[in-house]
Amino acid sequence: MAINVDEVYKTVLSILNKEQRGYITPDEFNKIGTQVQLEIFEKYFEDLNQQLRVPLQAAQMDDDYANRIKSIEEKIQSFQTNETLSYATGKFSLPTDKPLIHRIGSLQYEPTGYNPVEVQRLTQHEFSIASRSSLTAPTKSFPIYKEQGDLYQVYPSDIQSDIEAYYVKKPTNTRWGYTIGSVGQYLYDSTYYTATGLPTQPNYLFNSLTTNFIAGGGPPTTLIFPNLTASSPGVTYAGSGTGLVFDLTMDTVGIIINITVTSSGSGYANGDTITLDNNVFQDAFPGGTDAEIVLTASSIYSGTTYGSTQFEIDSIDQTELILNILKYCGIVIRDPQIIQSASQIAMAEDQNEKM
Numbered sequence: 001m002a003i004n005v006d007e008v009y010k011t012v013l014s015i016l017n018k019e020q021r022g023y024i025t026p027d028e029f030n031k032i033g034t035q036v037q038l039e040i041f042e043k044y045f046e047d048l049n050q051q052l053r054v055p056l057q058a059a060q061m062d063d064d065y066a067n068r069i070k071s072i073e074e075k076i077q078s079f080q081t082n083e084t085l086s087y088a089t090g091k092f093s094l095p096t097d098k099p100l101i102h103r104i105g106s107l108q109y110e111p112t113g114y115n116p117v118e119v120q121r122l123t124q125h126e127f128s129i130a131s132r133s134s135l136t137a138p139t140k141s142f143p144i145y146k147e148q149g150d151l152y153q154v155y156p157s158d159i160q161s162d163i164e165a166y167y168v169k170k171p172t173n174t175r176w177g178y179t180i181g182s183v184g185q186y187l188y189d190s191t192y193y194t195a196t197g198l199p200t201q202p203n204y205l206f207n208s209l210t211t212n213f214i215a216g217g218g219p220p221t222t223l224i225f226p227n228l229t230a231s232s233p234g235v236t237y238a239g240s241g242t243g244l245v246f247d248l249t250m251d252t253v254g255i256i257i258n259i260t261v262t263s264s265g266s267g268y269a270n271g272d273t274i275t276l277d278n279n280v281f282q283d284a285f286p287g288g289t290d291a292e293i294v295l296t297a298s299s300i301y302s303g304t305t306y307g308s309t310q311f312e313i314d315s316i317d318q319t320e321l322i323l324n325i326l327k328y329c330g331i332v333i334r335d336p337q338i339i340q341s342a343s344q345i346a347m348a349e350d351q352n353e354k355m
Contacts, residue, residue: 002310002311002312002315003310003311003313003315003317003318003321004310004311005033005174005175005176005308005309005310005311006176006188006190006308008033008311008318008321008322008325009026009029009033009176011322012024012029012322012325012326012329015322015326016326016329021329021330022329022330024329026176026177026178026186026305029176029325030173030174030175030176032325032328032329033174033176033311033321033325034173034174035328036321036324036325036328037171037174037311037312037313037321038170038171039324040313040317040320040321040324041079041102041170041171041313044072044075044076045076045103047072048069048072048073048076051068051069051072052069054068074314075313075314075316075317076168078312078314079102079168079169079170079171079312080105080166080167080168080169081099081166081167081168081169082164082165082166082167083095083098083099083164083165083167084162084163084164084165085107085152085163085164085165087160087161087163090153090157091148091151091152091153092145092151092152092153092154092163093150093151093152094150094165097266097267099169099170099172100169100170101150101165101167101168101169101170102167102168102169102170103167103168104121104147104165104166104167105166105167105168106118106119106166107119107121107145107152107154107163107164107165107166108163108164108165108166109140109143109154109159109162109163110162110163110164111140111162112162116164117140117141117142117143119143119144119145119154119163120142120143120144120145121144121145121146121147122144122145122146123146124146127144127146127155130144131155138155138156139156140156140158140159143155143156143159152165171311171312171313172309172312173309174309174310174311175193175307175308175309176188176308177189177190177191177193177305177306177307177308177309178305178306179201179305179306180305188308189201189305189306189307189308190308191264191306191307191308192264192307192308192309193301193306193307193308193309194264194265194266194301194307195266195300195301195302196241196266196267196268196269196300196301196302197243197244197264197265197266197268197300197301197307198244198246198261198264198265198268198295198299198300198301199261199264199300199301199304199306199307200260200261200262200263200264200306201260201261201306202260203258203259203260204260204261204306205246205259205260205261205293205299206256206257206258206259206260207298207299208293208294208295208296208299209256209259209291209292209293210292210293210294211289211290211291211292212255212256212291213250213254213255213256213276213278213281213282213288213289213290213291214254214278214288214289215253215254215255220250220252220254220281220282220283223249223250223251223252224247224248224249224250225247225248225249225250225281226247227245227247227262228245228246228247228248229244229245230242230244230274233280234276234277234279234280234281235274235275235276235277236274236275236277237272237273237274237275238272238273238274238275239267239268239269239271239272239273239295240267240268240269240272241265241266241267241268241269241272242265242266242267243263243264243265243266243267244261244263244264244265244268245261245262245263245265246259246260246261246262247259247260247262248276248281250281254281254282254283256276256291259293264301264307268295268299268300269295269300270295270296270297270299270300271294271295272294272295273292273293273294273295274292274293274295275290275291275292275293276290276291276292276293277290278290278291
């Protein structure tokens with residue numbers, strides 16, 4: 001269960017204010033929050049490793065609520081996923097629009113009509129040894145792979161498709177999105193953030209309108225055109241984005257006055273264009289011009305402050321999350337007791353990793 005980013009940010013601000021320790025901006029909070037989330041996430045694996053080394057009867061209690069291994073595995077489970085790898089120039093990789101891999105569980109060769117076969121991971125040295133003998137050379141029944149950064153080279157080399165990766169993904173960077181209020185204050189924007197999507201703020205897409213219809217060219221066929229998409233009649237889109245839905249509003253003389261995105265979509269980029277046919281949205285007349293929307297960096301979520309992403313770690317870790325963010329804000333540095341406690345914890349974790 002995710003942790004609400006707005007609740008965490010407001011709690012941090014409240015404590016900072018109470019302790020008279022200054023203020024943390026949304027941008028600073030997003031960077032610190034992302035770092036702390038990664039630290040807690042990585043600690044799941046260290047905790048699981050520690051519990052797996054505890055004698056079985058001590059680690060696994062009959063009571064489900066006291067089973068530490070099961071509790072930690074449940075925290076990791078929400079990050080477990082699988083994706084089909086794409087193939088190019090002799091290597092497989094995860095498509096760029098998929099979650100980043102944190103740890104690979106296994107690769108499976110899953111050709112249509114056949115039972116899946118696990119692809120065995122080998123180092124370069126192990127592969128060199130295995131490939132020298134016909135008895136141990138890789139086959140489609142016993143494939144192998146070498147890992148090269150974010151790329152995976154599968155053997156035999158005629159396997160060029162049907163590789164499925166089962167892995168633990170990295171948590172999404174947290175984001176407290178906001179709009180600016182009437183007196184310059186930050187107002188939380190709870191809309192879902194998609195980096196390559198278009199903001200769903202009222203009439204925001206109107207700012208990207210570079211060419212409007214000509215006034216007096218004839219009344220519009222209707223004043224409001226709801227739920228327009230890239231494939232709607234009269235709409236021509238040039239780009240690679242998908243999933244955009246928007247509403248178009250015109251005045252009585254056929255001029256666009258409002259363009260509001262209702263579904264942000266994804267895959268949109270600077271320079272993409274949306275053309276609106278004058279002959280479809282207005283009564284046709286000689287000399288009429290089409291309206292054109294040209295996307296810029298500020299047309300897309302990644303170029304704005306809009307949209308939020310929740311913390312993805314388990315809700316049970318909310319207290320630890322807040323305390324660790326406060327440590328980065330400097331509170332721990334000015335409190336010797338907390339420094340001593342944090343140092344002891346760090347030393348214990350370091351010792352645990354060496355065991």
